[in-house]
Structure formats: C-alpha cells, structure tokens
Amino acid sequence: MNTGDIISLISKISEKTNKFIINEMKSFGIKDLAPSHGDILFVLLKNEKLTMKEISEKINKDKSTVTALIDKLIKHGYVEKTRDFKDNRVVFVTLTKKGRELKPLFEAISHNLLSTAYKDINEEESEELLKTLVKLYNNF
Template sequence: MSETNIAFFSGRLVDCANRFIASELVRRGVEGIVPSHGDILCALFEEDGLAVSEIARRTHRTKSTICVLASKLEGNGYVERRPDPADRRAVGLWLTEKARGLKPVFEAISSDLADRITQSLSPEEAIVLGNLLARVVRNWKD
C-alpha cells in the first residue's frame, strides 16, 4: 500500500456507504431495492422517461448494467418501460407510483448518509474533501 492509502480508504468508504444504505432501506421497510439501483432512481426522479442509454451516460455505467438493474426494478414494480411518444422504436423508463412514493425516503437516507460521512469533519473539511474527491474522479474522464 502507498503512504496515503487513498484507493483503500475510498473503497472502504464505498463499502461502508453501501452497507449503510442497504440497512436503512431494510429498516424503513423498502423491499426489492439495493444501493446499485439508486443511480437509476435518482436519474428518473430528476427526469422521468429517460432511455437506458441516457441513464447509462448520466450514471457512468454500461447500458447492459442499466438493463439488468432496470429489469429488477421493473420486476419489483418500481419502473415500467414505455415507448417514447416521439419515436416508437425508442423505449423510456418511467417511475411507478410505488417508486415516486419513495422519494422522501431516499432523500432522508441520502441526508443521513452525508451526515454519517462528515460527522468527524468540520464543515470546511467536508467541503475540501468533496472538492478533492471530485478532482480525483475527474482524472478518469469518460
């Protein structure tokens, strides 16, 4: 390991965050959703009816990954596939009422996660950490 252990601690943070999200979903009675579904749902909360390719672009995942995750969400009643009214060949993913009703739960979990991550940091340190991580991620421009 290098002196800074940045990759190690970044990976640990992701693992801890995913476990936190999964346990909060269970604690709040949300079934059939795991942390990997979060990016898709957040993209659709911002703009419902997106194509798989657009969700993949926005979430920095492959189309095949989004298709697998979307199929699971569809099977659990959280999204549905509908033809694009402007182009019948294209299909968009749409949130169901069941999913829309979970938006406040996801927002609360996200807020709690942010609090947990930054609990030992000053507000200034949290901002610096966020800026540094964003700069590091930009090293891998897609």
C-alpha cells in the same frame, strides 16, 4: 498513512456506505432494492422520463448494466418502460406510483447518510475533501 492507502480507504468507505444504505432501506421496509438501483431511481425522481441511453450517461454505467438493473426494477414494480409514439425504437423509462413513493424515504436515507458521514468534518474540511476527490476522479 501513505498515499497508496487512499484508494483502499475510498473503496472501504464505499463498502461501508453501501452497508449503511442497505440497513437504512431495511429499516424502512425496503428489501427488494440494492444500492446499485439508487442511481437510477434518483435520476428518475429528478426527470419524469428518460431513455436507457440517457440513464446510462447520467449514472456513468454501460447500457447492459443499466438494462439489467432496470429489468429488476420493473420486476419489483418501481419503474416501467414505454415506447415513444413518434419513434417506436425509442424506449422510455418512468417511475411507477410505487417508485415515486420512494422519494421521501430516499431523502431521509440521504440525510441520515450525510449526517453520519460528515458528523466530525467541518465545512472547510468538507470542501477541501471534495476538491481533492474530484481531482482523483478526473485522473481516471
């Protein structure tokens, strides 16, 4: 394998990861979400409410992309928008009851994903891989 194959392999791993997540969600009866929604739901599960800007920053996606993803999450009843009482220009995004109910499913999917991905990789290899990938990421 030459170093030019590394980026291609990372892309293929990303595709396989997304397929794995989609299949896992289907097995839990979740058919109205895509892996791209996961980042938003994940940060909202960790934070009670966030502005659109905060979500964009936390998931490293532009505001227009986040807006489109959140609009779909609203349509399916996972999140809602509310205005700040003090400053009507500020819009918060929060999980609905349906959105909060995803937490145990997301935890199970995450566990299944990680145990599948790392099944033949020991801790030392995992740590070295992480260091290398962080360096690659930071080069961009």
